[in-house]
Amino acid sequence: MKFLGLSFVALLIGLSLFLMLMILITLVWWVIPNQKLHKLKKCGFEGPPPSFPLGNIKDMKRKKSNIIIITTTTISSSSSNLSYGKVFIYWLGTEPFLYIAEAEFLKKMSREVEAKAWGKPYYFRKDRYSMFGEGLVMTESNQWVLHCHVIAPAFNPLKFKAMANMMVESTRKMIERWISQINYGNPEIDVEREIIWKEPKTLETKKIGGEIDKLLITIINERMQSGKSKEDLLGHLLQENHQVVNGEEKNKFSMRELIDECKTFFISGYEITSLSIIWSLLLLAMHEDWQNQLRDEIKEVMGNNGDFGVNVNLLNGLKKIDLIAMYCDATLRRSDANEFKPERFMDDENHGCNHQMGYLPFGFVGRMCVGRNLSFMEYKIVLTRLLSRFRFKVSSSYHHSPTIMLSLGPIHRISLIVQPL
């Protein structure tokens, strides 16, 4: 039998497939999200119903009040005019997110929710998998606990001395490059290009992912076979990874896990610290009085070391540099938050915010940044040496263009006029 030229069987198959697809869509986009919402409501959370197909993205785009959004472990500032109070559930596609504008609630959660219970949103895991694989940023529950045990000791500040020397050396090379450029009559330096390695876009990382993996396998194998431990992050990681159980040598991580951790350190570590340094240089170039204050402090604390070498212990004495560095885009800020006032951090336990949970540049509770001490050290080393050698001014060609990528970066170059002291 034929209908519109199609056999009855083909029509039946087509119809069944269509029906199955409709059932699947209804399940995924309506039944399951509504079940989740029902459960969340039972726990006392209110919020708009999931709307097909994008969730509440449209509503979220309309700006009114600044609030904090927690997307499982990721905290970011955003805006909303949804009228569900200060804590509610909203939807991105079919995924529920907890929206928090109440610092006390955030504090309570950070006390009561175990670190291993935090996870990452599905879209983040999918989008960033090529960058982080199953590295620490992505792991959850007991796998996170295991990774933490291996990785955290590698970030013990007592192990940073050799890394400090590498940082000093690479800053020295950069300073030499700048001086030779200045001597050629070009004092305008694109500090972004000089300091930062551009984070590859997700697509690029997907394309070159295999190449990166191969390169890392070679490096890791060479290190393992040479038997010599190098005092850098990979060296410390390999040391922590090695164990002897009942006389048998074993590794805690597989090669895949080692590769993913290396990628995680590189991508989550390198980019953010570099960005902190270049934004700080820009702010200092805009506020020369602060450059002078910092130079005075560097001389007072480091003596000549600010110029010729770095004593890691002395870095702890530099308080003002801390102060400027890590001012994050906290949302519970005071009304003068957009003014450059590093002094607001001085003797203020809330770091210039209205609440202690307003300042969370390194995340919070157990999922706090494992690399924060390393990043402080690198930041201080680079800034100390640059300020000891140069005066910075903003170039007339500078065009302010911050944008959020993985972190807050500039679209256009950050050009500064650099004058040797």
Ligand code: HEM
């Ligand atoms: C200015 C510098 C840095 C800032 C502002 C920063 C910020 C953060 C934040 C906010 C988180 C929490 C993310 C979340 O909850 O999803 C985090 C986690 C993490 N950071 Fe950093 N970070 C910095 C430097 C570094 C460095 C230098 C490294 C390593 C070389 C690093 C490695 C990591 C890792 C592995 C995690 C995941 C920790 C976990 O989930 O247990 N970060 N960082």
